[in-house]
Amino acid sequence: MEKTYNNDAAVAATNLTKIFRDFWRRPKKLAVDDVSFSIRRGEVFGLLGPNGSGKSTTIKMLLGLLRPTSGNVSLFGMSPEKRQVREKVGYMPELSHFHLYLTPRETLRYYAGLFNIPARDAEEKIAYLLDKTNMTEAGDRPLGEFSKGMARRVGLAQALLNDPELIILDEPTSGLDPIGRHDVKELIKELAAADKTVLLSSHLLAEVEDVCDRVVILCDGHIGAEGSLSELLEKRDLVRMTADTAYEEQITSVKHDIEKDGGKVLLDRPAMTLEEYFLEIVKQEQKGESSK
């Protein structure tokens, strides 16, 4: 039967179901259960869920690595297995498996070959990506000597090598230090600004919250919630006001007025997140200034 695809969306998953079967072809595990969503072009989309919720299986189906038991997947209106589609997609897997004896530069050259990028363009692109992922200095060391975080950076660089229109990042910040995580988030924002479509899978909610426009939350293989972050997170019956401490008296007066009417007001001092504080300290250290 001929499949139909949605041409407007970068990614369209329709009634996607994946059942893993045993040797006798009996259902062993229902990994993804009737999942439908679409990602618009230029959108940063989050695929959230706890471990074992079906995020990676969904991504593998989107990439054509696994075949759906039922349902449809289309990328840019075509089957994900089409060569034209694969040329437009960059994928960073959850675990970066590379040939350990190759250096990052050699690894990227290999992938450049696979994407048929001319040698000169490839060298320029590789230099740019190594710089972008802070790997320039380590570019000629064998990957076998790298930490997990450094290998993830190489994984990210290879995902961006073909200048993809759709970037699929499976747990992109796993194994990265806070600076690396921050860099990845910045990179995602840059990609979004460049009108690229980004599909981000993660169970670290803070980072998703910072960068994603819309999310799908998977629970046990089916969709628990879907929508834009503002729709999902906004508490519509509450209002928050933040002001300088110079206006503390006026604020206290407003608080009294509201309480007089029977309303409830919570006043507190906003705190930095630990990540923001950590980044500030590291930046100061790097500038040679002591934060003591």
Add this chain to the structure above:
Amino acid sequence: MICMFSNVRRYLKSLFSITGATALEGMQQPVTFLLVFTCLELTVLQPMLQLHTLGEGGRLTRDSGLAFMLVFGIFIALFTSGFTLSKEISGGTAAAAVSKPVTRSTFITGKFLGALTVIACFAFCQTFAILFAERCSEHYIETKQFAGYIKDTGCGIAAIAVPAAALVLAAFMNWWKRWRFGLWFFLLLMAAQAMLFFVLGFFARDGKLLSPANYEFAMNFRIISAAILILMLLMVFVSLATAFSTRLHTGAALAVSFAVFFAGFIADSVFGGGNYIARSIYALLPDVQHFWVVDSLAAGGSIPIIYVARVTLYAVTYSLFVLLLGAISFETRDLS
């Protein structure tokens, strides 16, 4: 005293646990099943296919069966010990195991014993297969009514059917009750072969049913000594593969184990009678010739028990020595 007893108990418990897990994993490997099944079927099919035996059908069958046992055993040992251990070390499973209150030497010993368990089960089944095949092969029979060569086709067909039946039953139980296929294939196979062994005693070579008073196995039990020697040789090989896997990657470990083993084949002729360097090399290599004495079984000959005992002692000592080196090597390597 109580403390020491408790330590020994804890040690044995962790050792058995690793041994059991390794044996189970070895039996569950699809390639183990494929190798065992192919080896058994080839062994029992061989006498059925012989046309030109020149009166040596029994010897051909016996020699082929024991050769199959050695060759297939080496491959089973390679995959269950060398391949699995290398993968566990590179994949981090070994690191996870030794982070528990398990010493590295216990881990290596457990791995060795686990692989040896698989090999022993295989040797058990293959010995039965050779006994059946030898009984099936062409023999000269002289009775009042008949004199000439005869094949025990019934025994041959039963021996071919037994592994197939174990396969079908294990597959059925896997489908029905989700029993572990590899493990149950082995268990059912051993049980079925033991049953066939006793049932065959009720039948003469020409297929006639015997009365209980005339019950006889009509099998060449001298094969068992040769099979034990080959099992010992396989034990030496398992120890080599285990020891080399502690340091080398899968492919290299397998290649080096094989090379040392091959060197053992020519050790006697190349290094046996040379100067002290040659003799030292000879002492370090396993002398494989000690274990392959199947020619002794020809023309009604047998392998003396004392010889089997001495070679077993040599194999155990050599394996322990190799395992000790492997344990020392494993103690000093980084697990990341």
Add this chain to the structure above:
Amino acid sequence: MRRQIGAIFVLGVRSALRSRLVMALFVLLIFITSGIKGDGTAAGELRMQLTWTLGTAFAVLSAASLWIGCSTLAADIETGRHTGTAVSPVPPAFVWIGRWLAIVTVNVLLLAFVMVLLFIKLRTGAFTAGETAVSRLLEIDPQSIEQMALNDYNSAAEQGLIPPGISGEEVLELILKDLRTSYISVDPEVWVAWHFMLEKGDSLQPVRLKFSFVSPLGASGGVEGYCEVRNEEEEVVAQLALGEDDIGSVELYIPAGELGDDASAFTVVFQNTADPETGTGVLVHHMESVKAYVPSGGMALNMLKCWFALSAMFALLAAIGVTCGSMFSFPVAAFVSTAIVCVLLLGQGSSFEEGMEAKTVHGAHENKTPTLLTEALNKTSGKIYSTVNALMEPYTEVKALDRLGDSIAIDMRLVGKCVFWTAIVQPFIFGAFGSYVLRRREFVFK
């Protein structure tokens, strides 16, 4: 396409060169090449160097081609390293070709290394030019055998020996097969002839003849007769009397130019001169008993041809390995591919068996009645063997190692055929299947 296959090829070669396995192979090959001693004679050492050394190196590298072929894709798929390639716009066929080419290249280069080492060893060794000279085997005129078959058929037809229900063509075919494959007995006062064809220029070269026979007393000797060579004008140009001391075989030389400047054929005749009352027949073979050689090229060219033929086999083995590696995990792939190779070897074994059987004088078979089961099994295995034989024929008919060891020129035409079928067509079939599997297969990894 070139860049995509090139990237996978370079990665494959690189990973092979950096793996300890290939380094171990390299050391092993040096050991094999340097460690061989002959039997004390120049001919014996030459033969040992060429057949044993090359044979062992070929066996080791064949195993390497097969099993590295299995591991290269299987391991990458299992560990997830293949993911990046699988999601790239590279067709599975290119992945297969790149991997296959890499394995073949590494093994072919290792074989070339062994051959160069061996060549240097032979050049620097104490061999004379004559000892390392290569000869070409002259072909027996097929028409002469066909004529013999026709004569036998006519004689049988005249005597009414042809049974009804069988066509004349079938009978003729059977007689021809019998002549080509069976020994015949040359009784006292009977002679037998072999007709050889000469290529242009051969008549100006010296010809060496080797006549092999089975004498009535077997290895203990004892044959009375003579062997002579006649040119196209039926003039005897060389003759050798055979006596009690000639056991199994004799050699005969025709000096250069003796056959005539433009000769295109010659005949070798063996006459049994034993007493018809007391003497017995001598067993000879129409195709195998007389071998005629003329000088043809040098050792280097022959080694190069041998290298091509052996490399073709690596190509086939690597194709089997990579295809199995694309289907199964490494251990299962190694098992399946080894089983396939065993079947191929059994096929060669059966051709040997058939040959042996053909060389056996009729009536010497053991008299046995096969059971229904053995008959069915034999029929099935016979079918498998004949199919496998046909598949392997382009490689086996070159007899590269045997001919190199015997200093006989390897037929370039057969080498070409071998390379075409064994290194291109058959791997292409495996490649098509492997690519299909890679296309259809799901990649489940952590």
